[in-house]
Amino acid sequence: MRGPNPLVTVRTLANVKARNESAWLLPVSSPDVTERMRRYADDDEVDLVIVGCGAGGSTVAQRLAREGWSVVVLEAGPFWEPERDWVSDEAGSHHLYWTEPRVIDGEDPVPLGSNNSGRGVGGSMVHFAGYAPRFHPSDFHTESSDGVGADWPLDYEDLRPYYEDMEEELPVAGQDWPWGEPHSYPHSPHPVGGNGEVFLRGAEKCGIEARVGPVAISNGRFGHRRHCIYRGFCLQGCKVDAKASPLITHVPDAIAHGAEIRANSTATRIDVDERTGLATGVHFVQGGVERFQRARNVAVAAYSIETPRLLLNSSSPRFPDGLCNDFDFVGRYLMVQGAPQTGGRFEDEVRMYKAPPPEVSTEQFYETDPSKPYKRGFSIQTVSPLPITWAEHIAAQGHWGRELRRRMSDYVHWACLGALCEFLPLPGNRVTLDAEKDRRGMPVAHVTYSRGGNDKRLMKAAQETMEQILKAAGASEVMTIERYAHLVGGARMAADQEHGVVDADCRTFAVPNLFLTDGSVLPTQGSANPALTIMALAARTATRLAAGARQGVRRPTETFTLQKES
DSSP: OOSBOTTTHHHHHHHHHHHOOHHHHSOSSOOOTTTTOOOOOTTSOBSEEEEOOSHHHHHHHHHHHHTTOOEEEEOSSOOOOHHHHOOSOSGGGGGGSOOSOOEEESSSOOOOSTTTOOOSTTGGGGGSOOBOOOOOGGGGBHHHHHSSSOBOSSOHHHHHHHHHHHHHHTTOBOSOBOSSSOBOOSBOOOOOOHHHHHHHHHHHHHTOOOEEOOBSBOSSOBTTBOOOOOOSOGGGOOTTSOBOOHHHHTHHHHHHTTOEEEOSEEEEEEEEOTTTOOEEEEEEEETTEEEEEEBSSEEEOSHHHHHHHHHHHOOOSSOTTSTTOTTSOTTOSOEEEEOOEEEEEOSSOOOTTSSOTTOEEEOTTOSOOTTSSSSSOEEEEEOOOOHHHHHHHHHHTTOOHHHHHHHHTTGGGEEEEEEEEOOOOOTTSEEEEEEEEOTTSOEEEEEEOOOOHHHHHHHHHHHHHHHHHHHHTTOSEEEEEOOEEEEEOSSOBOSSTTTOSBOTTSBBSSOTTEEEOSGGGOSOOTTSOSHHHHHHHHHHHHHHHHHTOSTTOOOOOHHHHHHHHO
């Protein structure tokens, strides 16, 4: 079946439009969604200023703008226009990544850039592959159940309704999902390309269950968004708006309800009133000019390197070691996922690029298996490296010169699988401030990372499983490259301030009107792309903020509502 499931289409579309009309607000002719955007003065004490317009920041902005809050979002990168700014070219898409200077070290330094950071409105979801699975119920209590990782201060049940909302709003397409908590998706699965066919064939022969999806790519038209044309450049930004990113899924609705997205604005420091202990706003640089946006509440959603960096740089007499860092948790427990990729060579042409990269996947190895020499697990998806990335894969095997050229000419005969391995949170993996300064005079982030023994065993098991699948499908040759993906952690969520930075509502323990609404708050990371979970957490935080669920929430002013209606 192609397109949205007819049994749920009417209900789903009505539900989505009632809470988020972004897909219907995208211009059909003019590309400018900011044309009627409200502008606030720096001296306006807005209800909320948000740092970062990616998965978490855009969701909070859209939800609270709908509740009548005055919202300003500071985004370090530009406001993208897909037709103008994105190209079907790997090298030409480098500007989508965060390329500011950073220092990396540790036993296993993590390369930073294309697969784990973003720049501009939409954040890294602009260039993510579109893979959008949920975390499993077990992810929320790994310490209690498996003796590793950490327990979250909330459960899967607390996020389930927000997962469902986000799956409808992105929307997500895929077959019924049997792993974790079994569930279905609002859009039926996309057609399977050559890479997916290889995976399905090999998995069946190995006795491994695999499914098509889940991908945050509309199957058919969705509002003013066009259908997927299977061009294979999801990681370079989707020019036809079929693949979800906050730029098109939540930002248009946020703007329509009064939010200002202030692009090319880099936050440098958060101010806290020494008398009240409350955040009062954010210092930022725009066009080389230093400015300060006053606000009644502050949310930081700059992701797992820039969020700790901003907090650490916001030191004061009250917080000499960095904002909210009384117990030395800011920057600690940074996590990446092990993301090895294994290619297999086939006699027939595969043309793996002619489909969304993660079209088929399995979570059969996601949970802890007592018979294995490691805890927790991994998932496997199809991936589709384009030629430049594929050349890196071949060069990593030691092939250069004429042999590299020969193997590159063989590109269309290769299929490729990728794993996401759940690396465990370790306190020594962290973000600190380096002595080096950036062009604004702000200390650059110093990122330290080393793998533990469990991490290494997981990577080995994932590689062996992918090689087994490809060989079973008929590959005459296989090769693997070790990679990392999906930074999370650095300001973990916990039950109390002696074990983390924020509570279950993403409110910092130290500053009651300061919230962190990005992947930095995740205590563990599962074997799933974190985008959907980040958005679900952000939606939950916004809902609780709007309801004033906790004592000390600073309610938005009534004057803004009156001004907006006048």
